[in-house]
Amino acid sequence: MRDVVIVGGGPAGLGAGIYSSRALLDTVIIEKGAVGGQILTTSLIENYPGVEATDGFTLITKMKSQAEEFGCEILSSEIKKLKLEDNGTKALILGDDSTIKCKALIIASGRRPNSLNVPGEKELTGHGISYCATCDGAFFRGKEVAVIGGGNSALEEALFLTKFVEKVYIIHRRQGLRAAKIVVERCKKNEKIEFVLDTVVESFNGKGSLESLTLKNKVTGKVWEKPLTGAFMYVGWLPNSEPFKDVVFTDEKGYIVADRNMHTNVEGIYAAGDIRVSTLKQVCTATGDGAVAATSAEDYLGTFQMQ
Template sequence: MANGYDVVIIGGGLAGMTAGIFAARHGLRTGLVERMMGGAQIINIEKIENFPGFPQGISGAELAPATQEQAMDAGVEFIMAEAGPISRDGDYKVVSTDAGEFRARAVIVAAGSTLRQLGIPGEEEMFGRGVSQCATCDGPLYGGQVVGVVGGGDSAADEAVTLAEYADRVLLFHRRDQMRAQKTIQDQVHANRKIEVVWNTVVQEVLGEDTVSGVRVQNVVTNLENVVDLTGLFVYVGLEPNSALVKDLVKLDNAGHIPVNLSMETEVPGLYAVGDIRQNSSSQLVSVAGDGATAAVAAYNYLRSSGR
């Protein structure tokens, strides 16, 4: 069968590549659709400190290619393409991409999420001209300058610490009076003299003409507004699951995540969802890798029981 696989995996992050390793090692012909190099967003993580086996930490730029190499050695075929909607043709699932259609009786969706934007005036216009969502990529551009970070979770705190390696001052704007980040990451933020957490504050507008010159902020307790001068703004305010490709097959939850059972299987037999695209994911790297392994083994058992 042209472009036919036992299992097709959509997404080349840690969840998808782990699924690929386990599927291929179970003897399944495995195709993995990913529009970029393997690793997805983890490539931009400067230091991962909570992944088992690396007590001194490991960068995403090290972990991602190592995992991809392991997947390729196991027999995973990487398909450089942009995945589109998934449809059904009898017992088969058909994955449409900009490189053609790929058919399999089992599909594992590991398409991940996209960083959410603030949706405020000036943000879109200034994206790439001072507004960013990658401190590892763009941090070196802000040596000796004042930058802002928006958010209160792990990503925002981590990126603030990364930016402090370059910028003279980092303002971390958070709409609440306490952060959601892990305590160890919060401790790094509070211990860094370059980082100032601006509590109970939302960013309302990005200012500037050719490049970012500042932001208009509001204190949510006092309602007072003021302008803060800075040259870069890094936004980490949550994730939007990339689940549109299955919206015609499964019912999504209110946040757009894909409901699954303990085997990572959706309401459609042979269709699985792993990583932070699925409902109730912790979004921690070690758990999304576990999702991938679980789904791959479940897919193998599904194919074996259905007489592939």
């Protein structure tokens, strides 16, 4: 029986792990992928207070080390299901069908990239289609590529790609962009970036690897084929809440509902970071969520009674 189990090893999970283990609670973080989550795909972080411009890997490495210094254990496993026992214990079924039990649970499982679900996308993912410019950008040195999306992630990674590629086409389905004004202006000033707005991807084409995109202008109806060997996808997110939906409340999109103290509808279960319903999803807000969730869990454990 652990005091606190944290699902997810991103900024929210590590923030919770630091606070929980520092409070001398028996704490374990369970992460099915690489510790850090989505932040690992971020090439530039310049708005985390007290830290000069850095990349996601560098920042998350420091967070991980700090959590481990306080005694937080990190376990690699997926979560299949969450079950509640009559005495208030939370039981997590792991990927190998084993069970880990805890008194308090912090869900910081984050979110994953959405897909367009158009012809060719699934088949060519990993063969020209990527969801991580930081990971794969260097493979397209000297080539022309597309970035699909109009938010901060799309435009920030487009800027990163200009270090390697000859040209970046930012393809967005609307005329307006959702990214911060400062990021939009940086893209507009970069000679390697060209905007293709009011445009959607109809299909990804190629035999074995990406060769072109079929595009359609939503205003004029024009359809054309654009020869490109690389496409980077930033078209929204899906919450990683599937194992918990039978236990905690979620909104219509699947994000977990939690109050300002990170309490869910179940006593002793908390949600932190990108997985919870919130208006701003940033590294600094995620770590703050984690700190609040861990503090709430500590308060709860003070009154926890095994029945």
